[in-house]
Amino acid sequence: MTVAVPPAFAHGGHVADGPSWFPLLPVVLLAVGYLLAAARDPRGWDHRRTAAWLVGCALLAVALGPLGQLPDDPRGHMAQHLLLGMLAPLGLVLGAPVTLLLRVAPPPVRRVVGRLLRARALHLLAHPVTAALLSTGGLALVLLTPLYAAAERHTALHHALHLHYVAAGYLFAWSLAGPDPAPRRPGLAVRVGALLGAAAGHAVLAKYLYAHAETLPPGLTDRDPAAFQSAAQLMYYGGDLAELLLAVALFATWYNRPNRLRPPRSTRSPRPTRSHRSTRSHRSTRLIKKFASPGNDSLTQTS
Amino acid sequence: MADSSLPSARTVPGAGAVDARSSTLVGVLIGIAIMAAVDEIVFHQLLAWHHFYDRSTPSVALLSDGLLHAAEVIILVGGFFWFADLRRRRALSTRLAWGGFLLGAGGFQVFDGVVDHKVLRLHQIRYGVHLLPYDVVWIASGAVLLLAGAGLLWWARSRRSGDGRR
Numbered sequence: 001m002t003v004a005v006p007p008a009f010a011h012g013g014h015v016a017d018g019p020s021w022f023p024l025l026p027v028v029l030l031a032v033g034y035l036l037a038a039a040r041d042p043r044g045w046d047h048r049r050t051a052a053w054l055v056g057c058a059l060l061a062v063a064l065g066p067l068g069q070l071p072d073d074p075r076g077h078m079a080q081h082l083l084l085g086m087l088a089p090l091g092l093v094l095g096a097p098v099t100l101l102l103r104v105a106p107p108p109v110r111r112v113v114g115r116l117l118r119a120r121a122l123h124l125l126a127h128p129v130t131a132a133l134l135s136t137g138g139l140a141l142v143l144l145t146p147l148y149a150a151a152e153r154h155t156a157l158h159h160a161l162h163l164h165y166v167a168a169g170y171l172f173a174w175s176l177a178g179p180d181p182a183p184r185r186p187g188l189a190v191r192v193g194a195l196l197g198a199a200a201g202h203a204v205l206a207k208y209l210y211a212h213a214e215t216l217p218p219g220l221t222d223r224d225p226a227a228f229q230s231a232a233q234l235m236y237y238g239g240d241l242a243e244l245l246l247a248v249a250l251f252a253t254w255y256n257r258p259n260r261l262r263p264p265r266s267t268r269s270p271r272p273t274r275s276h277r278s279t280r281s282h283r284s285t286r287l288i289k290k291f292a293s294p295g296n297d298s299l300t301q302t303s
Numbered sequence: 304m305a306d307s308s309l310p311s312a313r314t315v316p317g318a319g320a321v322d323a324r325s326s327t328l329v330g331v332l333i334g335i336a337i338m339a340a341v342d343e344i345v346f347h348q349l350l351a352w353h354h355f356y357d358r359s360t361p362s363v364a365l366l367s368d369g370l371l372h373a374a375e376v377i378i379l380v381g382g383f384f385w386f387a388d389l390r391r392r393r394a395l396s397t398r399l400a401w402g403g404f405l406l407g408a409g410g411f412q413v414f415d416g417v418v419d420h421k422v423l424r425l426h427q428i429r430y431g432v433h434l435l436p437y438d439v440v441w442i443a444s445g446a447v448l449l450l451a452g453a454g455l456l457w458w459a460r461s462r463r464s465g466d467g468r469r
Contacts, residue, residue: 192377199373200366207365240376247380255384 056091086242089169128194149219177249206236330403336379405452412445
């Protein structure tokens with residue numbers, strides 16, 4: 001899909017974005033690297049995980065390739081944001097890349113990953129509330145400050161923002177519903193609360209943008225309020241779709257909770273939430289230890 | 304929520320006892336979410352009677368609207384997973400769930416008609432028409448659903464206590 005790219009600087013100092021397919025390179029590397037690793041997995045890697053990862057990569061490619069080639073349009077930017085920050089990360093997270101890495105990497109690498117997963121800083125960063133602030137808060141920062149206008153002028157900032165969308169979206173999806181080991185992941189209530197907060201913030205932001213399309217985002221020289229209004233509607237309903245998918249992934253982890261894989265406990269604990277949490281974190285550390293020793297059975301229960 | 308400390312039906316003898324409270328509550332949650340989804344799809348999207356955004360909407364109402372909207376999706380998905388879990392454990396009472404469903408759907412309709420449309424004035428049912436008949440139909444239909452749900456729940460509960468089990 002080649003689109004007639006407007007001549008450079010047609011938009012008053014707009015970046016000369018010639019046919020730059022350069023951002024697609026990392027996406028191709030991600031897909032190929034994952035496929036090579038999956039093929040090397042001695043225990044056989046679940047094809048559904050591979051499919052989820054490839055769907056994630058395909059969505060990234062659509063956002064960075066065809067959509068990135070379009071001339072400047074708020075709707076195109078919004079579609080890019082939805083794909084990069086919300087839909088593609090969910091596919092990538094469901095691909096369980098860390099689990100795959102732990103399976104095929106040599107022991108030193110596994111030890112490093114295990115240590116990293118136990119690091120306190122990561123637990124803080126990957127807390128659902130932090131991740132929600134980074135992803136929805138970051139978007140608010142872009143739309144409500146002159147950052148949007150600046151990103152239209154500076155290519156590097158533009159790419160950095162895209163990277164931030166993907167990273168924050170990945171962190172959020174992982175913190176909510178990732179099948180990869182996540183020690184100290186908070187309980188269901190906190191994760192549902194974080195999803196609620198992020199989705200509500202996203203919806204409010206979309207309607208706020210719709211209502212103030214004449215002035216937001218600030219600092220633009222030539223603006224088209226109608227285009228921003230339809231971008232805001234796209235953001236609102238696209239956000240719904242992302243929230244729906246995230247909620248399905250989140251509750252599916254609850255539905256496929258690992259109790260059935262353990263021998264049943266004879267007594268019901270008096271404080272279910274607490275015991276649940278402690279067994280969960282216990283399970284996570286056990287998972288990491290298990291990954292350090294090869295020859296174990298499949299441990300990814302969530303689908 | 305029905306917590307995961309309850310092991311599944313396969314592993315535990317004596318599972319399969321009907322969980323009346325959860326059955327009712329899961330019905331209420333799904334009822335609320337379905338009614339909200341119907342409102343969103345039929346009145347916002349298909350008929351386009353409701354507006355996406357009203358000029359007059361104050362920002363507090365915008366915030367509450369966003370929260371409610373986000374909660375609806377989560378309740379819908381969570382409700383169905385909880386429902387599936389109850390069924391899997393054979394702890395679901397279908398009658399109670401239906402009663403709860405009607406109660407939730409009617410309750411949401413009344414809440415939407417009274418609080419969202421009239422108190423917060425988020426948006427109206429339709430624009431450029433005389434509103435009173437629309438409001439009356441909206442709220443009355445919600446009240447009928449609400450009463451039907453309450454009646455069904457009352458009937459199901461009295462039957463349960465009558466013959467002991469179910």
